[in-house]
Amino acid sequence: MESKHVHQQIAAMRQSFFDEEVLDEKFSQLEQLEGKDNPNFVEEVFTMYFRDSTAFLETIEQAMKTIPIDSIKVDNILHQLKGSSASVGANKVLKEVNKTRQVLGKGNLEGTKAGILELRKEYDSFKAKLEPYFQLKQANSVAQEK
């Protein structure tokens, strides 16, 4: 059946995230918080996360272009990103954030720039994976309601 197929597809997608370690157990914990009264909780969280993180990354990229570079500001934003990424289970993104922060901490601005590039790549890839997942899920639940 269609819904069954979609269902399987969704499940497979989800499993792949764990396999690739794009997501960690925090994600499962969030899923457990979902209930009848708020079935889209996880999606809401991620929507918020993507919205804020995209803004953060842009701010960081801007900051890295200014001269002189305000490392404190960059570090603060990275710290924010660290907290939110960890809270949603964005494993790989979190790793990149930590790496970049470390490099920045040592004063290596060039290294930081490279790190931020990596972070941007990882983040974009993460977003690209999760968004269709949620869309599918949403579509499926709507379809199921019908």
Added chain:
Amino acid sequence: MNVSSVKGSMSISSSTSTWKAGDTISDQFPAGLRVLVVDDDPTCLMILEKMLIACLYKVTKCNRAETALSKLRENKNGYDIVLSDVHMPDMDGFKLLEHIGLEMDLPVIMMSADDGKQVVMKGVTHGACDYLIKPVRIEALKNLWQHVVRKRKNEWKEFEQSGSVEEGDRQPKQSDDADYSSSANEGNWKGSKRRKDEEEETDERDDTSTLKKPRVVWSVELHQQFVAAVNQLGIDKAVPKKILELMNVPGLTRENVASHLQKYRLYLRRLSGVSQHQSNLSTIISAQDPTFGSLSSLSGLDLQTLAATGQLPAQSLARLQAAGLGRATAKSAVPITLVDQRNIFSFENPKLRFGEGQQQHMTNKQQVNLLHGIPTTMEPKQLVSLRHAAQSVGNMNMQVPPHGPQSSQNNPLLMQMGQQQQQQKSRGQILVDSTINHAPRLSSMGQPILSNGMATNVSSRSGIPENIRAPGYSQTPSMLNFPMKHASELPGNCFPLGSTPGVSNLTSKGAFQEDVNSEIKGSGGFMPSYDVFNDLNQHKPQSWELQNVGIAFDSSQHSNSLQGNLDLTQSALGQQGFSSGQMNGHNRSAAVASKAMFSTGDVKELRSAQNVNQHLNNLLVDNTIRVKSERVCDTSPANIFPDHFGQDDLMSALLKQQESVASSENEFDFDGYSMNNIPV
């Protein structure tokens, strides 16, 4: 549920009206626990809210610290616990923590993605009940209610122990106002003061609690001004009226300041207690001093932090010692100072049980003062700093950094004396001098030691890290040893200590420090003064009260010293929460010391020392005091005295002295004042 009963009883604490509120939810506790969560990150905030709801708590969320504070102020009893992020744009999480602690006295849990030890330590030392690393797991939130119960229970216990925390707090305040100069009343001082205090206290209480005056919101700036004023005046001299003058804020009344001062003291006390719980003095006392920085600002908080961090203890101790010692020299005055000190501290030390105990109390207070004294500026600061503990961890009473202000005399004595004296206001200069000599040493040595001992002892409440007694001692031991040696030399000095009530305390303090170093224990010399401090430590309810004995540097010192140190530190630090446990061992030495003191022939001195201790203890904090007075000198090991010999004897001697002195401040019956009476 126990919770409800605890809650009910908790309401006595003035600071937490929430307790009453707590009663209402006790039925389905922990469900319905009212949590206020503050985090500037909306994603995290949303997740936390969801998790808290899943735990069946009642959640209120804010994304700004100012919003959270105003919500808390509007509805003081509306929340049971606060969850706050550390990094926030409008206000630092630690500042918020401090405010909440001061104004509402609610348990606060910090959160952060940062798991660096320093930050976590900072959280602990600032009085956070817990520190969670993001991502926060729901299991961690499920345990939130434990913090609420624990806190209430502690406060309630404190209340009980002190007999009247508020009264205690108030008393010093009152005494500051009224009895400061007349504290020398012997015998009746305590009684009359108490009466007066009580009256005033009630008035204040009424003012603050019943009167519906336009509430003063203690904003960050206002509080900073308040803290600055208190620091400037010195914790023991911080009278609401003077604070008010210094602050020079139009529209602010003395009652406002008085009640805020009371809460601040409670907060400091709590901090030391919290830190004690949290750190449990596991931090090393290593005499790391650097943190000590400004002595004056150390106050109990610093100690606490020290204790919490374990790093300071050594330093703070040393400082304290130094401070104490410094005082000794500076003050040499007298008995009166003792009394005054007692007054000041009395609020903290709820009960001075026996003369000895009182001394401890005194010492507590005095310790706080003493420490201040040494650096000369420490006094006020010490007390204040106690409150502020979190700030300068290093500072803790130890402000003594000037270690050697006093001369290189055997610090132990000096320290003790210094400490006590300082606080007491130079009880007996003579003693001071002698102690001072010691103190320098002690301070240097003692510092680490002190910090250890003291930290452990004192910090328990006021966050005097000293309680940490633990491992840090190693450093001090060597130091203490010095004093110890001197101690033997000092015997002569010791006596003078006895004569000067303050001095003796100081010495005891110093001695305690040594004691603290456990290593020193063997060396004994410290002695008696430690006893006083030991009391402070309260570790053991033994009657360390003798701690003040300080004079007994001699052999008894060894054992006493340990305790003495502990006591000293405690008292010096004014630590509120002397870690009772720690002192036990120390107390013994202190007890011995005190005995030794007596043996030296100056019972009076002992008493005075004790008084000092007691005084200090009183000052220190209810918590600590209680412990101290309880502390009875255990049969101190070996040093000089085979055991407390007669603590009872001592006690009675002390009592006699004290009686004349004017029973001090809070619970002591004879308070350190007896030292004053000691006919030199």
